[in-house]
Amino acid sequence: MNENVRRISFFDTTLRDGEQAPANAMGPEDKLDLALRIEALGVDRIETGFPASSPSDFEATRLISKHLTRARFTTFCRAVAGDVLAAVEAGGTANHQVQVAATGSDLHLKYKRRITREQAIEEVVESVRLARSYGVESVTVGIEDASRGEDDLLRPMTERAVEAGATGFVVADTSGAMTPDGYAALIRRFRSWVPAETCIATHCHDDFGLSTANALAGLLAGADEVQATLGGVGERAGNTPLEEIAAILAYKEDETGLRTDIDLAAMYGAYTVLRRVIRLEEPRNKAIFGTYAFGTAAGIHQQGVLRNPATYEYVEPARFGRTRSVLIGRHSGRTVLRHLLEQLGLEPDDARLEELYRVHIAERTDGDCEDLEVIKERLRQELLPQ
Known part of the structure; x- marks a missing residue:
């Protein structure tokens, strides 16, 4: 194996961000079935949902945490003590990654949260500390709207979170506003702000049809992990399609210096089950999964x-x-x-x-x-x- 080739970690958020799109609701048993199929693909982390948001997500997290044998599961939490506690109660601490949502832009702070930058940083720091105090070893900070955030907010938030015990960061292009060059530059800045062992993940939305291109640019710029969904399901136009980024890494390993262990042949079967669960018609022209892609x-x-x-x-x-x-x-x-x-x-x-x-x-x-x-x-x- 070429020592200069980096293995990219895959984080599947089909069961959380994928479910947030209209008409994509899944029950706990459906989520368990899909989680096991996604784990079988070779995905490293599977986001179970948002345990504090509903009994359904709480139960899905409980079930999935008991049945995964290789992949780590992740829960989504706001920077709120009750959310972190609910996540731990649902899934325990073993093999559990807690992802704390942070507010990364002044636009969101002013119009969505109505809090100051200092308050946004402090709530993240306190939530990371709380999760670590419960015994959660892997705590990541998912920075919402990071792509429209200013460095003088993003950098201190990141550095303070590392000091509090954060082990990774998700650099979210929440509104799908970025182009590949801009997103790559943002990832490089994050990479320079954190210790080498800190995981940086991409999370790109497809509002311009650039989620795959942006995610690839981020990986080439130094991100360690890609957050993706089967078929690209997710908010609005969706997320980075797992099958597209996996295909690119498989075909372009020599060119990119990046590799994946994802089982390419098994992806379509898992996607077919997902479509049945959420009653999604198969698109005719979608890359890899489209009816007439081949x-x-x-x-x-x-x-x-x-x-x-x-x-x-x-x-x-x-x-x-x-x-x-x-x-x-x-x-x-x-x-x-x-x-x-x-x-x-x-x-x-x-x-x-x-x-x-x-x-x-x-x-x-x-x-x-x-x-x-x-x-x-x-x-x-x-x-x-x-």
Whole structure:
């Protein structure tokens, strides 16, 4: 193994931030099932929810804390003593990471919290100390809206939290406002403010469609961990999709110097269960998980794929537990039809090929697509003796 390659830790927040989006509610048993599936992917930390917010999240934390065998679980808390106590009561202290939410921008301090910078720093310090006093060894500070915070707030908050016993920081682009260069610069500043052993995690939202790009930029700038969700579910436009960042690290290890142990082939199965639980329709064009992420209907593409899939498949479907689909429609050409006929042992002349194309593709599909195997079977029944 290349010693210059860094292993990136994965933190899954599907069960907490993912559930915060409208219509994404999950019960405790659903969360337990998903947590075990997510753990099986090789994720390092799984956020169970916000125990102080509801009996459901409290119970989910209790269940998950008892059943995980490898991953650490994390609970979300406001910088409030009662929240920290509820988290510890729900999950105990073994294998437990408490994440304390901090207010990282003057905008949020003025209009959301209505407290001063000094009050914001003190409540974080006291909450970190409290969690450590209960015996929690891993206490992270999740700095909300850090991407719009000023350094003269973020730096003292960070340094004071380290002194109080914080072991990590989550640098949140809560509103999805950043671009990769800006987020990378922010991560580098955080990296310079804390001891080398302190974990820095990315938490990026997708309001500009940049959550994956920003998270990758943050990792390249020195972050140790990426917070992500299956399918990118989460507030508003969602979070960094776990499958996208895992795929990039798997394919681009030599280029990035970063690696992952995530089981790529098992991700789609876990995502399918999540979709069933929250009744989420499968998107057609989403990277890795989309219905047609590995499908093609354009004849000029199909010609290449049929001869060598690498012509249009840089990301390989089998590596992600998916299958290739060649779909026949009005943009498909004669090449794919000739390919089907050759598979059936037939070699029609050009006139017959044109007639078969008109009958079986151009006129029958009317703009819709049919799977290649469906048309192949129709041709078999019509052209081959029974």
